[in-house]
Amino acid sequence: MELVEPTLHDQRPDIDRLRDAMDDLEFEADLSVLKTLPTVLRKNDFKVTAVVVNEALIAVEPGDTSAQNYAIGIDLGTTTVVATLLDLVTGTPMAVKSMLNKQQPFGADVISRISATMMDPLAAGLMQTAGLATLNELIAEVCAEAEVSEDQVYEIAIAGNATMVEILLGVDPEPVGVAPFITAAQKWPVFTAAEIGIEMLPSARVFLFPAFGAYVGGDIVAGVLATGMDRDKRVRLLIDVGTNCEIVLSNGDQILTTAAPAGPAFEAASIACGMRAADGAIEVVQVTDEGIKLGVIGDAVPVGICGSGLVDAVYVLHKAKLIDDSGRFVTDEDAMKIAPHLASRLLTREAGDRIFVLHWDVDEPTVYLSQRDVRELQFAKASIATGWRLLLEEVGLVDDDVQQVLLAGSFGSYLSPASAIGIGLVPKLPVMRIVSAGNVAGEGAKMVLLSSTERSGATTLLDEVDYVELSDRPDFNDKFFLELALPS
Amino acid sequence: MELVEPTLHDQRPDIDRLRDAMDDLEFEADLSVLKTLPTVLRKNDFKVTAVVVNEALIAVEPGDTSAQNYAIGIDLGTTTVVATLLDLVTGTPMAVKSMLNKQQPFGADVISRISATMMDPLAAGLMQTAGLATLNELIAEVCAEAEVSEDQVYEIAIAGNATMVEILLGVDPEPVGVAPFITAAQKWPVFTAAEIGIEMLPSARVFLFPAFGAYVGGDIVAGVLATGMDRDKRVRLLIDVGTNCEIVLSNGDQILTTAAPAGPAFEAASIACGMRAADGAIEVVQVTDEGIKLGVIGDAVPVGICGSGLVDAVYVLHKAKLIDDSGRFVTDEDAMKIAPHLASRLLTREAGDRIFVLHWDVDEPTVYLSQRDVRELQFAKASIATGWRLLLEEVGLVDDDVQQVLLAGSFGSYLSPASAIGIGLVPKLPVMRIVSAGNVAGEGAKMVLLSSTERSGATTLLDEVDYVELSDRPDFNDKFFLELALPS
Numbered sequence: 001m002e003l004v005e006p007t008l009h010d011q012r013p014d015i016d017r018l019r020d021a022m023d024d025l026e027f028e029a030d031l032s033v034l035k036t037l038p039t040v041l042r043k044n045d046f047k048v049t050a051v052v053v054n055e056a057l058i059a060v061e062p063g064d065t066s067a068q069n070y071a072i073g074i075d076l077g078t079t080t081v082v083a084t085l086l087d088l089v090t091g092t093p094m095a096v097k098s099m100l101n102k103q104q105p106f107g108a109d110v111i112s113r114i115s116a117t118m119m120d121p122l123a124a125g126l127m128q129t130a131g132l133a134t135l136n137e138l139i140a141e142v143c144a145e146a147e148v149s150e151d152q153v154y155e156i157a158i159a160g161n162a163t164m165v166e167i168l169l170g171v172d173p174e175p176v177g178v179a180p181f182i183t184a185a186q187k188w189p190v191f192t193a194a195e196i197g198i199e200m201l202p203s204a205r206v207f208l209f210p211a212f213g214a215y216v217g218g219d220i221v222a223g224v225l226a227t228g229m230d231r232d233k234r235v236r237l238l239i240d241v242g243t244n245c246e247i248v249l250s251n252g253d254q255i256l257t258t259a260a261p262a263g264p265a266f267e268a269a270s271i272a273c274g275m276r277a278a279d280g281a282i283e284v285v286q287v288t289d290e291g292i293k294l295g296v297i298g299d300a301v302p303v304g305i306c307g308s309g310l311v312d313a314v315y316v317l318h319k320a321k322l323i324d325d326s327g328r329f330v331t332d333e334d335a336m337k338i339a340p341h342l343a344s345r346l347l348t349r350e351a352g353d354r355i356f357v358l359h360w361d362v363d364e365p366t367v368y369l370s371q372r373d374v375r376e377l378q379f380a381k382a383s384i385a386t387g388w389r390l391l392l393e394e395v396g397l398v399d400d401d402v403q404q405v406l407l408a409g410s411f412g413s414y415l416s417p418a419s420a421i422g423i424g425l426v427p428k429l430p431v432m433r434i435v436s437a438g439n440v441a442g443e444g445a446k447m448v449l450l451s452s453t454e455r456s457g458a459t460t461l462l463d464e465v466d467y468v469e470l471s472d473r474p475d476f477n478d479k480f481f482l483e484l485a486l487p488s
Numbered sequence: 489m490e491l492v493e494p495t496l497h498d499q500r501p502d503i504d505r506l507r508d509a510m511d512d513l514e515f516e517a518d519l520s521v522l523k524t525l526p527t528v529l530r531k532n533d534f535k536v537t538a539v540v541v542n543e544a545l546i547a548v549e550p551g552d553t554s555a556q557n558y559a560i561g562i563d564l565g566t567t568t569v570v571a572t573l574l575d576l577v578t579g580t581p582m583a584v585k586s587m588l589n590k591q592q593p594f595g596a597d598v599i600s601r602i603s604a605t606m607m608d609p610l611a612a613g614l615m616q617t618a619g620l621a622t623l624n625e626l627i628a629e630v631c632a633e634a635e636v637s638e639d640q641v642y643e644i645a646i647a648g649n650a651t652m653v654e655i656l657l658g659v660d661p662e663p664v665g666v667a668p669f670i671t672a673a674q675k676w677p678v679f680t681a682a683e684i685g686i687e688m689l690p691s692a693r694v695f696l697f698p699a700f701g702a703y704v705g706g707d708i709v710a711g712v713l714a715t716g717m718d719r720d721k722r723v724r725l726l727i728d729v730g731t732n733c734e735i736v737l738s739n740g741d742q743i744l745t746t747a748a749p750a751g752p753a754f755e756a757a758s759i760a761c762g763m764r765a766a767d768g769a770i771e772v773v774q775v776t777d778e779g780i781k782l783g784v785i786g787d788a789v790p791v792g793i794c795g796s797g798l799v800d801a802v803y804v805l806h807k808a809k810l811i812d813d814s815g816r817f818v819t820d821e822d823a824m825k826i827a828p829h830l831a832s833r834l835l836t837r838e839a840g841d842r843i844f845v846l847h848w849d850v851d852e853p854t855v856y857l858s859q860r861d862v863r864e865l866q867f868a869k870a871s872i873a874t875g876w877r878l879l880l881e882e883v884g885l886v887d888d889d890v891q892q893v894l895l896a897g898s899f900g901s902y903l904s905p906a907s908a909i910g911i912g913l914v915p916k917l918p919v920m921r922i923v924s925a926g927n928v929a930g931e932g933a934k935m936v937l938l939s940s941t942e943r944s945g946a947t948t949l950l951d952e953v954d955y956v957e958l959s960d961r962p963d964f965n966d967k968f969f970l971e972l973a974l975p976s
Contacts, residue, residue: 008959011701011957015672015674028677031683035659171523174526175502184501184525185502185503185522189519195519472497
């Protein structure tokens with residue numbers, strides 16, 4: 001805008017002069033803007049650019065800066081945090097960076113993080129600081145990479161689960177962690193970066209995705225938005241596999257959601273040779289005529305097994321009948337009969353513990369699947385399967401009615417659809433119906449930054465989606481035990 | 489409220505549980521409330537009191553605290569700051585404290601304070617800190633006196649001139665100080681105490697009175713509200729005498745306002761023996777048959793003369809014809825003829841400077857009125873008289889149409905109505921029509937705290953009142969010179 005300069009005949013206050021020049025916009029000015037307004041106007045001969053976000057005047061900049069207009073979408077994961085810098089003028093992502101959440105030392109999953117706050121009164125504050133440090137580092141990185149000034153990033157949208165969001169805001173998350181699992185809020189007001197402690201333009205606006213419930217958080221709301229589940233007539237399941245597994249079912253009519261406590265098996269944390277998906281992790285296991293064939297991250301010597309490798313291993317060994325439907329390794333005797341080329345890998349260790357060796361270093365088995373690992377996976381997948389099966393029952397549908405299963409989250413991208421079907425993690429469907437959905441939380445965050453319709457859609461979703469509490473169901477345990485078996 | 493405790497069948501988030509329990513109120517919760525909400529609810533068995541100010545949930549307190557509900561009204565003067573603690577349940581003032589504005593070292597009036605910011609880049613910040621320190625000290629004092637917790641003071645209303653408000657907020661006031669005299673804003677958003685730096689409940693709301701113009705600020709808006717000028721059919725003048733003199737004229741139809749630059753005469757700063765209204769200051773001067781009679785503050789030995797004493801002195805000496813209509817002391821010869829009992833007090837000093845002695849210490853004249861002092865007062869009163877006369881002309885009225893003159897501000901309380909009329913500071917009217925209005929700014933601040941109708945009235949006033957800029961008028965100088973004479 002090029003404003004008319006004030007005179008004794010035109011003594012409108014600075015903010016009214018600005019307001020009159022853009023009379024199609026209603027806004028309230030931030031104190032930070034009012035503080036600098038007289039100086040900015042006069043230093044730049046009243047030629048300035050005003051930045052209005054949702055009826056808030058958050059910046060007045062020298063000259064014409066209308067071509068610089070950025071926002072950042074954040075997928076605030078318990079494990080990994082991903083930031084995407086968006087050019088709001090063109091709608092183009094300019095830079096993407098990810099980083100392990102610096103809260104990791106306080107626990108791998110939300111329950112251990114909440115427990116940490118209950119054990120140590122300082123932990124919540126330290127985790128908040130660590131979470132903010134993660135965000136601030138990522139914001140600085142994406143801005144540096146795209147050569148964008150942090151002062152021209154006007155909005156940030158954060159999709160995270162309820163615990164991550166509460167810890168970030170400094171809310172005590174204890175009630176989220178213990179029955180009856182209560183959040184402080186489902187929807188959050190729009191905050192300023194300064195209020196929350198995010199280091200960017202202090203008046204930049206922070207949109208936090210609302211949550212469906214204590215264990216189906218803003219990341220899933222963002223995912224539902226990104227996958228268009230609220231607009232699709234098909235029967236679709238969105239499954240975000242993790243320690244806490246979130247499940248959404250839509251049938252064009254209703255949307256149901258629930259959370260299934262899968263435990264740490266998929267993150268391979270409780271697995272004998274488990275490791276996270278990094279170099280040396282077995283991520284693919286296949287049975288061939290000669291024996292087994294491994295896919296190892298980084299084409300390195302195998303040093304462990306990650307979540308997708310675990311699912312593969314159990315699936316192929318069950319298919320080869322070395323693991324029976326109940327999940328038990330067959331006897332050595334039976335193994336020799338059933339699969340002689342694999343039988344030598346089945347060993348019995350001290351205390352009768354049985355393992356299936358995936359890799360030897362000389363004569364020493366270094367990476368293997370234990371009987372206990374199979375049990376862990378069975379518990380995890382049974383929990384998830386109980387979740388989606390109960391949702392299907394709620395709307396009177398069966399497995400085969402599901403037209404698409406979206407596997408969300410980073411783990412979903414690596415999981416083999418055939419193996420997922422094979423162990424019963426997802427309904428028994430043609431492989432083509434199982435789709436990896438990628439980082440849907442990040443996609444949803446981008447969508448709300450680019451469109452105010454999508455943003456109000458995120459809030460409207462709360463009314464459209466029914467949250468089903470599993471721990472509340474008398475039939476949960478019965479169904480869970482039924483799901484423990486591997487599908488024959 | 490006593491909330492129903494959550495169960496697995498009722499997992500409403502804490503804030504929704506609270507909201508549902510008071511469904512007649514719409515509000516958005518502050519982050520500070522959301523942070524502590526889960527803890528406060530659970531520590532107090534879900535029995536709490538919610539504090540909502542204008543659709544903002546600013547506190548949730550343990551148990552039933554509905555009887556503790558306070559606010560503070562502030563008259564933020566350039567010289568003196570007054571704080572009044574109000575019990576909002578009963579509407580009663582609980583404590584009043586006043587203090588010199590700690591910004592005094594930066595100048596006695598708004599122009600010198602603005603100049604200070606132009607000379608020294610650090611001055612604005614230091615003055616902001618000093619202003620806040622004044623407020624914070626007063627707030628602590630009134631709370632301590634009334635034994636009220638600062639956390640239960642939920643609102644503060646501040647009435648101050650535009651410069652005081654801008655300095656307090658950290659806005660550069662320079663454009664207010666130089667033509668064409670522009671403020672950053674006329675109306676301010678409602679801020680939180682934390683945003684501004686006021687040390688009380690961080691989420692307490694701060695209402696800043698809007699301003700009519702750069703030199704007719706929120707204190708005058710508060711004054712108009714307190715005196716009901718917007719609701720009265722009479723022709724009334726409100727005059728706040730000071731270095732900058734604010735004038736408001738209402739006639740039941742229109743409200744006009746202007747500011748007259750009176751200079752420091754009324755604060756006695758530019759007066760030979762001038763001093764502020766403290767012990768030893770001559771505040772009343774009368775002529776008797778024997779000579780003169782002085783009223784001295786604290787019944788002390790006179791050491792100087794304050795504003796009201798100055799007005800009295802010029803008035804009585806003009807009435808005694810020792811000062812002619814042009815403001816000149818008569819010759820010693822004429823004085824002996826006109827008023828022999830006073831003539832010995834009229835002396836000629838070095839360089840021909842003439843004085844009228846009010847008090848001698850032995851043989852030394854220690855308190856006197858100089859020819860130059862009379863000139864200073866003439867300039868000051870001419871400026872003010874030009875102001876109200878121009879306003880009267882604007883609506884086609886003359887002096888005698890004025891039914892009431894309200895003298896506002898602390899100076900207004902001490903000024904003798906007869907003297908004010910006598911020197912032409914106010915229109916020539918029966919003395920009864922001149923009324924001291926007291927601390928109208930503070931009264932207005934109390935009114936907006938007790939009534940939301942009054943608060944919106946303060947904002948509505950801006951549309952009802954026309955601001956007349958005097959420096960803009962081609963006829964100002966002519967009229968000013970006409971007003972310099974003392975009324976015969």
